[in-house]
Amino acid sequence: MGERSLLLDVGIRTVFHTVLLFGVFLLFAGHNAPGGGFIGGLVTAAAFVLRFVADPEGRSGRPLPFHPTSLLGGGIALAVLTATASWLFGGELLESGKATLDAPLLGAVKVTSALPFDIGVYLVVVGLVGTVLTTLGTEREGPT
Amino acid sequence: MTVTLALTVGVLFATGTYLLLQRTLTRVVIGLALMGHGANVLLLLAGGRAGDAPFVSDAGPPPGAADPLPQALALTAIVITFGVTAFLLALAYRSWQHTHDDDVEDDPEDKRIAALAHEQHPPARKDEG
Amino acid sequence: MRRARPILVLWLTIVWVALWGDVTVANVASGIAVALTLVFALPASGDRGRATSGGAQIRPLRALHFAGWFAWKLVEANVVVAWEVLTPRNKINEGVVAVPLHGCSDGLTMLVASCVSLTPGTLVLDVEVDPLVLYVHVLHLRTIEEVRDEVQTLEHLAIQAFGTAAARASLAADHERRRSASTDVATGKDRT
């Protein structure tokens, strides 16, 4: 039967965005502090798991706002494209590019190709956990 | 590299092995996970002494920084093992759907041959030619 | 929930900036951007459409009162449980008490339940909605009424501190009714 719990619902609703934000933070901070695509992705995925645990049947909407398969494909594609970008322009495979952009207001923003690569990683991790939730997570219990 | 950690690795491998040698897939998966933990700790051990987190300041790396390479390798290994374990669990689930159990059955064809082999006389086989 | 969104965005922005460690234009701007993206692209899965799920208003003094009261209860309870743990004699007398509440927003319900649960000696095992009843596990049960009183007081203080005007009005009306009825409050069992 598996009743939902009001407290769990509300509690998870309370922390959900904070966890998400933390995941994004870890993704971006990872190059200089603990974190990175994996860790950020895992935290983000955990946020969706939280929401799933509160409402496994998805009675109040889809548990995931995205199609996990597209995250998987997109993540791989982004990572591979980043990896090959420099190679296509005559550099080595996976050679990282670095640039410093002068953005208005923001000041100097350092951009490295490590970031899109890490974002690819991030997407795949979220996609994997999302796949688990939409497949194993939504199987009905009891004998088939 | 310390006695404590080496022993921990040993115990993780031993308990993992113990679980691995059983019939129930859940136990096997848990056994593999324990061995995986052992391997990861071992990887970290391979880096040598414990140290400061390998973060570089503008002044350069901290003098007592831990070896970062095994950390990166272990991280990769952990994540890969995670993915494969998830798949194995899905397999266990599918197995349960088929057999309502997660025991790993013996191969039926092998059992048939074993039965043949233990008959008293060499099996009379037709059509060998 | 809609009304809560600006607060959420603000909170997330603060956390973002804090995580990055310094307040720069870039950090604040990116924080707002990230917060807005998260809040609007990934809304929390909807509430259950209950009328009581509403926004919040904070009245600092009342909030302080609430916090103080809770802090006191927390310390007291910790001491009691510590005593129980450290003394050899066992004075435990457990029970599960149904505590009917006045009813408030989901958020406040959570707050009250969390406070109850955080306090050693009481623990919310289950919640019923419409009408709102908390089932509280008690370590040292003396009387059922004592438990109900304490939890209801907590709810009262919480609504006073954080409830909307409507909620406070409803609470006052309820008090009035109860005072005039002046009878025993029905048990949770009776109410179902």
Place this chain on the structure above:
Amino acid sequence: MIETVSTIALAGLAVSGVLCAVRLIRPGSLADRMVALDALLIVVVSGIAVQAARTGDGTYLDVLVVAALLGFLGTVTVARFIERRGA
């Protein structure tokens, strides 16, 4: 002073951690193990926080944030899904 105190604190946490672990390991009901695991995690987080207080180094705080935000996820999930079977 902080050195000494934090050493004592870590020792105390170690004892506490071992006590929690014993409850986790000892045969008992699942709920018991979950409670123990929860408590153990809090003790661990406390330990890392003590270490942070001792060194003044915030490197490991992210670990704490993750543990505090998500540490309960495991036990809650177990609780969430096993209660169905009991019911």
Place this chain on the structure above:
Amino acid sequence: MLLLCALAPAATVVWAITQAGDVLDGRPVTEQRSWVPSLGVELAFRLDGFALLMVALVSGVGVAIFAYASTYFSPRPDLGRFAGLLTAFAGSMLGLVLTDNLLVLYVCWELTSVTSYLLIGFEDTKAPARAAALHALLITGAGGLAMLAGFIVLGQAAGTYTFSEILAAPPSGTAVGIAAALILLGAFTKSAQVPFHSWLPGAMAAPTPVSAYLHSATMVKAGVYLIARFAPALAPIVIWWRPVVVGVGIATMLVGGLSALRQHDVKLLLAHGTVSQLGFLVALFGAGWEEATFAGAALLLAHALFKATLFMTVGIVDHAAHTRDLRQLSGLHSSLRPVAIVAVVATASMAGLPPFLGFVAKEAGLGGLLHEGSRATAVLIGIVAGSALTVAYGARFVWGAFATKAGSAGKAMAATPIDQPGAAILVPAVALTVATVVLGALPVLADPLIEAAARSLDPRVEGVHLQLWHGITVALGLSVLAIAVGAALFFGRDRVARTQERLPRTSSGTEVYQATLAGTLHLADRVTSVVQSGSLPRYLQVTLVTLLALPGVALLGGPGIPTDLPIAENPLQVVVAVLVVGAAIAAARARRRFAAVLCLGGVGYGVAVLFVIQGAPDLALTQLLVETLAVVIFVLVLRHLPERFSETPRRLSRLSRIAVAAGVGVFTASFAVIAGAARREPSISGELLARALPEGGGRNVVNVILVDFRGLDTLGEITVLAVAALGIASLVLSGRSSREAGAAAHDPDEPVPAGGHTADHPRTEAISREGTPLG
């Protein structure tokens, strides 16, 4: 179709004739193409005298056989296959005799074995044919492999695989002895020498054209061919060569002859006769004596002619009378008179009666052996005895196939009814018989070829010639003796049969073969049932025991465990380690799934703390998160499964599991410290730490490694994750689709749920104490 295919051997005959001039003059024709030069495999061909003889035989008899086969078979759809195989065989056989490279010879040798297999099994719906095909293949195949090894040993000793070079300058040493033994194994099996002869009678399951061609005229001569080539070179070097080879030949001649006398199937009778004649040939060639070699060449030709003829006649008889059992054949001498005449002539040649080629050849052999003096006495006695047997079984054949037999009660047996065959079928047999007669009467016609053949084998052959009449000689006397004894044996056949019955039956080659085959099959089953138990735990155990047995044992010889290791770098390390160890042991002991998972979680969190202590925040974070998510996934699956582990009987005892587990634990722990102490150089991480910020652009070195230094690892890793996700989806969705299919039409193949887990019986209480559910 078959006649068309006869064009191939016919063309070969023509080609051989064009080359004959040079060859007969002692100038071999050679041709060379490269194939695998680095392995010494050169497509080198060399047409010398002996090769020319073999070519003449293979292609000449081949033409006859193709012609015979074209009338032998009634139209059937698989004649194309037959023709193809027969042509392939002829080609292989030609290659075998023409090549001058030992390895190419082996190639052709095996090809003849394979085509022989397919041809013996041509009537593949008949189990005996299939079994006989296999029998022949395995025996000749085994010998062939030994021969290959022998060739290689010989070739490596000689430094070349060129046949003619090796024979011209044979190497010496023990290696050559070994090589000779191995090569002889090949030759003996191929040419059905005792004790490897059993396959040849079995091969009679093949259609008669095949028997006539492969199993009498050509393929079985391959071994003889090899011995003939090697004997002059190796007999002087390898001391045991002569006694062994000649001994085997004589033994085969006698065994074959005796067996032939026992046969009732006239085709089998001929087959055993072939065995006997092959022994004769081996004995003649094997000694490596010039005149015997010369005689061998002559007999080779004679045998091909008469034996192919005889098989053809048997085929005609079989087709006409629908039986080959001499107890049922009667009166065919009149109903199949032309066939009978041909058969009688061929038999006479076989029995060594003048004036046929067989006689000429045998006379040459006896004469040659007599010239060798006392060392050949034993051989002579054997050959005379064998010849007597030949006379006897020859007579038995003619009598058995064509005579009018005595029936019951003293009356003659009724003539076997026959379907009169067309005349065309006899043409090839007649042609071969004509050759037998003409060459017997005018041996000078064959003399150049035989002489060239013998001389190419042994240059010392000089001044020997084929002659019908040598005058009254000892050899002639021996011939007469053989004929007389043979006749006596034939006329006393009933007594001979009774005597043979009384002789103790030694196990025949066939029985040994069958026992070996059955034994191999049984061994295979036994071995397989041990190593391939089908049990996953057993496989895992074997893997881990191997780990202990190989590197584990190797480690024992190492420097041992260093003694100067610190206990711990930090007291907390000890505490956490104890926690991890405890939780791991609890996980191993847990009887309930969720309990085990929670303990595993405890281990994971503990390991995360170890990472913190070790100075690895990224790793600790990852570990913490992965562990949490792993618990979630475990729960998602385990919620479906029974609460407790099933305690079905285990394949591995608890003790053996503990032993292996302890071994693995000790191995990894000690290897870890030993390997750590073995380090001589600092790790490469100094570079990584130094370059991370300036070149990698990041302060978190671990992250820089992951996305930059070793980005390829990470790329691979996310690929793994993505595919794992696909796999999970694939498995779960396959379950759903089969469920939907099952809902539409109840699938009877779907297993019935095991008892106790049905919807009506919720599984045991999830949260309860170990031991009693609610206590």
Place this chain on the structure above:
Amino acid sequence: MILATSFGDVVVSFLLLAGVALSLLAGIGLQRFPDVFARMHAATKPATLGLVLILVAAALRLADGGDVIKLLVIAAAQFITAPLGAHMIGRAAHRAGDQMGPETTVDELAAARRQRDDDD
């Protein structure tokens, strides 16, 4: 955030020791209390309070403002998630039929459930 060193150290020390004491309480309680519900009162709650005290101590020691807010986030998260965990475990345990102490006299939740099951 930086207090005068000596006084600050005293405060930090006090907070640390108090936090650890609460943590120890949790450990001991887990061993001593008779049933799972009782143990829940002893375990997570004092430990949570203890953790918060330690976090405050750490906040006093850490110079970085960002770090302090991280500590705040940690404390807040702990305050939200700890009771949730306890609630879910307690609920599951109660539903699965885990026993309370022998002196238990009142269980209005079980009664309510029975009532509801009868109504269905």
Place this chain on the structure above:
Amino acid sequence: MRVLLPLPVVLPLLAAGTSLALHRHRWLQRALGLVTLTAVVVASLVLLLEVRADGISVVDVGGWPAPIGITLVADLFAAIMLAVSTAMLLAVLVYAIGHPATDDASRFFHPTYLVLAAGVSLAFLTGDLFNLFVAFEIMLIASYVLITLGGSQEQVRSGMTYVVISLLSSTLFVTAVALVYAATGTVNLADLAGRLDGIDPAIRNALGLTLLVVFGVKAAIFPLFSWLPDSYPTAPSPVTAIFAGLLTKVGVYAIIRTQTLLFPSDGASTVLLVLAALTMVVGVLGAISQNDIKRILSFHIVSQIGYMILGLGLFTVAGIAGAIFYIVHHIVVKTTLFLVGGLVEVSAGTGALSRLSGLARRAPVVAALFALPALSLAGIPPFSGFVAKLALVQAGLDVGQGLVIGVSLLVSLLTLFSMTKIWAGAFWGEPTEVEASDRAGGEGPLRAPRLMVGATAVLVVTSLGIAVGAGPLHDLSSDAASGLMAPDRYVGAVLDR
């Protein structure tokens, strides 16, 4: 060259991502797979030619010089393996597309298959021990998915065996990497070659044997092979075929690479020779005891791995050249035979010998397609297997290893016996009713889809081509073996630039 080297890894990965996105359009998935693998085959062949002409080709991934970053290295051995393997991948893909049961019906087939290709390529090209682990994992996870693609009960049961054993060996791989790193402080193969030289020989030996066990599981050598015959036969035919052809050979590749580069031996290695002999014997005995075409063939994989290990164990240029030639031959022939097994199953409805009969009459093309590679497998001349066997026998006898060579010859006889068992059991005999096949009842001729037959026929022709071109191919193998026996060249190419 710098552009070419990573292509076989990168192209399939890119295509896999794209294919995933195209999962609703099977025809696009098919076209993408075919185009990509064709391109990869071409790239691999060009790479092979270039390596032959210019020597070892090296790419520092990310521009980080070894040993900091990961290096991709194509020596002749790697290039040969790459070329053969990618060609097989392409051929089998064609076959799979032609399979009437539509093995690529699952939208996951094409992306996963492409990932498999990437993993195999990376395993051949990587010059880094840990990256080799990653490559193995890529390959394995794809293989897990492919082997369980239908999710049937049999597949799941055998899939569990496969996955669990592989997972154990992966864990041991990580353990081995850790131990190697503990002893040397590096994971770059070229760097390791030098550093391992300096440590205690016993430890070095133990590390070598640990890696041997790790790769031995993947390569299915005795006694670590038992998982293979239990798991391979249950997969769809194209999947089994590509597994049979490639996966174990990647394990063998890793064994040869590490044993020659990191743990070179002065003379023949007794351990390897004993393992080789046991692998050959036990494998062939297993094959003899089986009664199903795919199972028989599966045991032969094991048996023939023994030949490859034998070549390595001799530790001579000739031996390793023989091993390389044997691998090339085996990949083609074994893949072909499994494809034929699939043809039999498709046309006759079963692979069980007890239920098959008389196929030579009813499906003569299939019979011919079986017979040629089967003879080759048994080492019958003039097919490629003979040349391979000859090379090994010569190499073995050259260094006086008569015993193990004798064993190998006996095993080749038993192999022939086992092939005749299939031949006599399935192709000879009275044609019988076809089971479970709705397409061809009765006793008429059986048909298999043209694309499948065509792909198989191309492979048969290829295997004949190996025999015909055995001379140059053996020279190539010898060159590759010389390179392996001179590890300094590899080390120099990677480290000194």
